Amino acid sequence: METYRQEIQVAFSYPVTFTRGVFEADSPVLAGTLAARGEPGPHRALVYVDDGVVAAHPELPQRIRRYAERHAATIELARPPITVPGGERAKNGWNIVRNIMADIGNAHLDRHSFVIAVGGGSVLDCVGFAASIVHRGIRMVRVATTVLAQCDAGIGVKTGMDEHGVKNFAGTFAPPYAVLADFDFLATLADKYWHGGLSEAFKVAIIKDEAFFNYLERHAPDLAKRDGAVVGEAIKRTARLHLDHMRSGGDPFEMGAARPLDFGHWAAHKLELLSNYRLGHGQAVAVGIALDSRYAALSGRLTDGEATRIARAMQAVGLPVWDGLLEAGAGDGRPEILKGLEEFREHLGGRLTITLPQGIGRRVEVHEMDHALVLEAVRILKSAARREISVRAEREESRAGARTGAETDDLAS
Ligand SMILES: NC(=O)c1ccc[n+]([C@@H]2O[C@H](COP(=O)([O-])OP(=O)(O)OC[C@H]3O[C@@H](n4cnc5c(N)ncnc54)[C@H](O)[C@@H]3O)[C@@H](O)[C@H]2O)c1
Ligand SMILES: [Zn+2]
Numbered sequence: 001m002e003t004y005r006q007e008i009q010v011a012f013s014y015p016v017t018f019t020r021g022v023f024e025a026d027s028p029v030l031a032g033t034l035a036a037r038g039e040p041g042p043h044r045a046l047v048y049v050d051d052g053v054v055a056a057h058p059e060l061p062q063r064i065r066r067y068a069e070r071h072a073a074t075i076e077l078a079r080p081p082i083t084v085p086g087g088e089r090a091k092n093g094w095n096i097v098r099n100i101m102a103d104i105g106n107a108h109l110d111r112h113s114f115v116i117a118v119g120g121g122s123v124l125d126c127v128g129f130a131a132s133i134v135h136r137g138i139r140m141v142r143v144a145t146t147v148l149a150q151c152d153a154g155i156g157v158k159t160g161m162d163e164h165g166v167k168n169f170a171g172t173f174a175p176p177y178a179v180l181a182d183f184d185f186l187a188t189l190a191d192k193y194w195h196g197g198l199s200e201a202f203k204v205a206i207i208k209d210e211a212f213f214n215y216l217e218r219h220a221p222d223l224a225k226r227d228g229a230v231v232g233e234a235i236k237r238t239a240r241l242h243l244d245h246m247r248s249g250g251d252p253f254e255m256g257a258a259r260p261l262d263f264g265h266w267a268a269h270k271l272e273l274l275s276n277y278r279l280g281h282g283q284a285v286a287v288g289i290a291l292d293s294r295y296a297a298l299s300g301r302l303t304d305g306e307a308t309r310i311a312r313a314m315q316a317v318g319l320p321v322w323d324g325l326l327e328a329g330a331g332d333g334r335p336e337i338l339k340g341l342e343e344f345r346e347h348l349g350g351r352l353t354i355t356l357p358q359g360i361g362r363r364v365e366v367h368e369m370d371h372a373l374v375l376e377a378v379r380i381l382k383s384a385a386r387r388e389i390s391v392r393a394e395r396e397e398s399r400a401g402a403r404t405g406a407e408t409d410d411l412a413s
Helices: 029-035 051-056 060-070 087-091 095-106 121-136 147-153 183-188 191-196 198-208 210-218 220-224 228-248 265-274 281-298 304-317 336-348 371-412
Strands: 016-019 043-050 075-077 082-084 114-119 139-144 161-163 166-170 178-182 354-357 363-366
Touching: 016 029, 016 228, 029 043, 029 075, 029 139, 029 178, 043 051, 043 060, 043 095, 043 121, 051 060, 051 082, 051 114, 051 183, 060 075, 082 095, 082 121, 087 121, 087 161, 095 121, 114 121, 121 139, 121 147, 121 161, 139 147, 147 183, 147 191, 147 198, 147 228, 178 183, 183 228, 191 198, 191 281, 198 210, 198 228, 198 281, 198 304, 198 354, 210 220, 210 228, 210 304, 220 228, 220 304, 265 281, 265 336, 281 304, 281 354, 281 371, 304 371, 336 371
Parallel strands: 016 178, 043 075, 043 082, 043 114, 114 139, 139 178
Antiparallel strands: 161 166, 354 363
16 A cells, blocks of 8 residues: 655735725725736726625716726726625525626636625625636635625635525635725615624624723624724724634634634524524624523623623624524424534534633633523523513603603693
């Protein structure tokens, strides 16, 4: 027998740039990104734009054309910008991927040309997938337009498509050529996604960075009101923590069973599915974080006070920390939520590995979850939610009472 051990090391390097007005004619950012390697231009490109972004910015395709005309020495559009369905529709079914492959073939793009995708995490995943398989990979520039895409989904090394009834069942590891996060796009994003994306900020802060958690807690009311400066800071810090983890966590292509960046996600995946996607990913992750934080408190890893602080801070941002689906199936003794643990194990592969906070800002990996404690955590979240509802009702009642009193006074005077 003869064995030759082949060993290849490939380094990946790409910029993640935070900017504004990326398609303003005089912005140097995109043209500079394409020209950064000093290769002679113009660089041929196809541009795909999320239809939700186009609906909110109808002039965008025209603006992209003008941008290319202005920077004609650097960028040549092989076709005018192409609009693609945004949201999870992008990842469901293969027609969009087939069309993109055909476009790339018809335009004769080669491995040195560019595919540029402008949109949320779903469009970046779908267009990125198509670009990663044609010619075994065409250079991909992602222009991220949602909070989640700018701090998490759009900055990493993966693409994904939904198939076989499973989210991200198909996909590739395909580091991008560059990522551009344009904060100006966030103004038109629906609240569900604007606030929802911040769950990922809480996720990394709670397991990696106590000072950042304190920042989020302190600025929760600003985030609830969609403060642009605060969200920009939160996005950059979240992105840095994700990038640091991918770079130095030792497993960028996820070969192992541990996935610390999936803290709070085992329950979240199950809740998204049980809710038939009524719960957005961000909302489901917030509930998952609240559950795992309460579990961490019950198992001696957080204090009760820390678990309460976590829930209150997320709530103050406008994120849910309870959903009735946590109790689905509990009545007949088969709580659905517990099935999420086995499904999560299968999703990661190998041994069950769940990341929990160990004090705020640090983490620990566990390979077993005590089912009775999970259900106890559900019970505590429920009674906290009930208390919250009755306090709110009382407050509203007394406010209404004060109003009626004032009206009576008005009538009397
Ligand atoms: N590849 C990865 O590493 C990775 C990581 C995390 C999540 N993801 C994926 O990301 C996806 C979720 O992405 P998302 O949260 O960005 O949502 P999304 O891409 O599904 O977009 C949400 C909605 O907002 C619209 N939209 C996007 N930008 C807008 C803007 N600026 N103004 C107005 N509307 C806008 C879209 O058209 C869509 O209707 C999921 O499919 C998830 O699996 C991928
Ligand atoms: Zn997530």
